[in-house]
Amino acid sequence: MTSLTGVPALATLALPPLPLHWPHLHLSPAQLLVLTPAVACLLGLWWGRGHRRLAATVAVLGGFVTLGASAWQVVQVVTDHVEATSGTVGPLPVGALRLPLNLLSDHLSALVAVAVAVVGLAVQGFTTWYLAADPRYPQFAAGVSLFLAGMLLVVQTGDLVLLLIGWELMGWCSWLLIGHDSRRAEARRAAYKAFLVTRIGDLAFVIGLIILAVGAGTTSIPAVLRHWTSGAGATQGALATAAMICLLSGIAGKSAQFPFQDWLPDAMEGPTPASALIHAATMVAAGTYVIARLFPIFVQSGPARLVLAAVAALTMVGSAILAFGQSDLKRMLAWSTVSQVAIMLSALAVAPAAAGPDTGVLHLVSHAMFKALLFLGIGWLSVLAGGTTAAALTGGVQHFRELRSPLAVGFLALTGVPPFFGFVSKELVIGSAEHGIVGGGNTAGWLVLGALLVTVPLTAAYCMRAWMVLTHRTPEEWIEERQVERESHHPQDVGLVEMFDTRTFVPDPEEEAMEERHIDTPAWLSVSVLKWLTVVGGLVILTPFVTVDWHVNPWLVGCSLLLMAGAAFGVRAVSPQAVESDAMRRAGARVRSAFDRGWGADTAYLALVARPVLGLARWVVALDRDVIDAYVRGSAAATKVAGALGEQTHRRRPSTNLVWVLVGVLGVAAVGVRLW
Known part of the structure; x- marks a missing residue:
């Protein structure tokens, strides 16, 4: 199996490299990917303050340039057949420790960078409409650009120090974006909670990076991998395991895994575009990428893999249960993200060493597409309906049918229904767990496979519950529909005068208001592009760019599909038709409240x-x-x-001795001046 960090054979492609030349300037794709959103942030704050349209232009244009740079990197990586390094401000002299501070371009970084760039551009385009009336839109757009710069620095880095800088930059930006509406106490609390919880995990993360760097004598990631997988480093298994477990602590914090899972649902207090960015392709997915980048070291540590498998198994099941019971659909998507990130991490915990991190990274890319689509779709609907609770969104896609297709595609992909992107990546994870059990019979494989077979029907259950709420007709609508149906069987004669009499027509002011708030073209394009990528994204496994060997048991595929269908039909059967069509209505108020509080x-x-x-x-x-x-x-x-x-002890009169000393000094000075 060729991993994403390997190079597929593409003898038919011989395109020349595409260097970017200015006088005395040569930028590689990796450098351009990191610099573009950072410059867009600075220009947006400098030019865009007080000029909303200019800030939007800078943000969206920066997103387009970033996407172009990611496409350029794909072409360069595929055609050059080698890993390319790019310098930054290094190397820095720090005693015996070497800090080259390089960026790295390879198949792993190229694939993830494209996903980050696509989601980033979609979020920037959607935000121009979503925050159209927000006076602090320029600051928010600049924060999104800086967030993307931090994530792309993590993706493109070939150095542990740069990895840490990008990692911490994302944490700071998440605090800014979650607390964007700082006038609300809930937003401020959620921002501080996210900051504090992730900082606790980051303490161990820094220690892990220090162990790896000091042991190798350098912060260069390729050199660190060579040291810890061969020679003296390979004999220090206990130290490598300690470093990996420390890294897992930081990753659990950033990725909202047990026991740090609770901050992410509270982060829904931020604007929906911020939620889409944080949940889909940036901070919570960054931990998966870090393990994938350091996979050759991680795969050698059995204890670290077992710890990750246990944490991921517990998180994916627990958060899927909590997702089902949420009274707010946006928080339901947040708990879903916690569960899906656990699935990504579980793929890395059980993947064989020869397979590489392909399955986990592929689910990362898949999740980026369909989860960004769902967040933006729910955000669009919440603007029209006035909230994100199940009660506010009841029947939403019946009233606003342009949202029916995007939300349906998103929920089907999240459930894992073929042929959507989510089905492809999810089945590969299940196949990887099953292959690990067959190959070695390890405990981690059994933990992950069992948790996946429980999580699959739970995911189908909460997706069906959400869809039933969104497509529900109120009792009045049911009565009206039946009345129309009955009248269709008993036609009446209507004269021409009655047909053209418009005196009885009274326009609905709510419908007119909704028309005025209709989505604009950039936001609509953002949702549409994500929808089609969610539909056809699974075809990436058929391209020469990514070569995946299907270790999939057809019986397991059939079993997972049957579990999904059974869970979906079960939720549909127990959903009441009279009150929001919400299956959770059958639970008591205390149970629903406990779900909302995360038990x-x-x-x-x-x-x-x-x-x-x-x-x-x-x-x-x-x-x-x-x-x-x-x-x-x-x-x-x-x-x-x-x-x-x-x-108190002084007599307040000059001392006789002091007077004679002063006279002597003056006399000596006078004699000196006279003799000079």
Whole structure:
């Protein structure tokens, strides 16, 4: 099996490289991919402040250039048949540790960069309409561009230091985007929660990177891989395992895996375009890419793979259950993201060493397309319907039929129905788990396969529940439809006067208002492109660019399809027809409330994270105020007391000896001046 980091044979292609030349300037595709969104961020803040249309132009144009650079990188990688490195500001002299600070272009980075660029451009185009009335749109668009720069730096990096910079830049940008509407207390709380939870995991992530870099004597990723997979590094298995487990802690935080899963649903307080960006192809998917990049080291550590398999199995099942019970469809998509990211990571936990990280990365790309489509589609519908709760969106696609096709495609792909992109990537993950069990009978494989067979019907269940809500007709609509049907069987004679009498026609003001808020062309194109990529994206496995060997058991494919169908029909059967057609209506209010609160996850966050951090902060303030500053205040007070005591003991008359000393000094000065 040829991995994404390998080079397929393309003897028929012999296109020349496409270097970008300016006087004294040569930019590689990797450099252009990182620089373009960063420059778009700066220009958007500089030119776009107070000029919304200019800010939108800069943001969308930057997205187009970024997508063009990613396509250029694909052509260059395929035609050159080698990994290409590009310099940045390095190398930096740091003693014995070498910091080359290079960027890397290969098949892995090229494929993921295209997915990130497509989603980034779609989000920027959609945002021009979604935040049309927001006075802080320029700042938001600039934040999206900077977020893309951070993710693309992680994707293109060939250096651990640059990886850390991009990693932390995304964390800071997520805080800005989630808390964009800072006037709302909920948005501020969600932003701080995301920042604190991910920072806790990042402490271990930094330690893991330090272990890898110090052991290899360099931060160059290719050199780090060579050191830890051969020679002296291969004998230090315990140290490599410690580094991998530390990295997994940081990845669990950024990717919202157990026990850090609760911050991501709360991040729905940010604008929908921010949710689409964070969930689809940037921060939460970055951990999958990091493990894929370091896969040769990770695959050698059995304990690390078992830890990842256990965490992913627990997360994918638990978050799928929570997704089913959410009363807000946007939060349902958030819990779905947690589950789908766990599926990506589980693919890396069980993939054989010879197979490489292909299946996990392919599901990353697939998830980027259909999850961005679903978030933007729900965001579009929420603007028209006035909210994202199940009650607000009831019957939404019946009233706004232009959304029926995009949302249907998105939910079918998320469920894993053939022939959509989600089906291809999901079945490859299941096949990879089954192949790992057959090949080695390992515990990780059994954990992942069992969790997948539970998650598949759960995913179909919450997707069917959402679709039933979106397509539900209210009781009044059912009565009207039956009345029309009955009247169609009993035609009446109508005169020409009645047919053309328009006096009884009264326009509906709500329908007129909805027409005025109709989506514009850039946003519509964003949703349409994502829809078609979700439909045909699975064909990527048939191209020479990605070669995938199907290790798929037809019995498992049939089993998963039967489980999906059974779960979907079961939800449809229990959905009430009178109240929102929502299967969760059969549960009590207390159960629905428990689902919305994550079954105590938020309470655990307050007890284990928020309050300890607040207590630590208060202790640090008290230490600084009452101990460290006390020395400074004490020395000042002591000086003041000493001065007061000296003043009390002084007679306030000049001393005779002091007068004679002063006279002597003046005399010596006069003699010196005279003799000079």
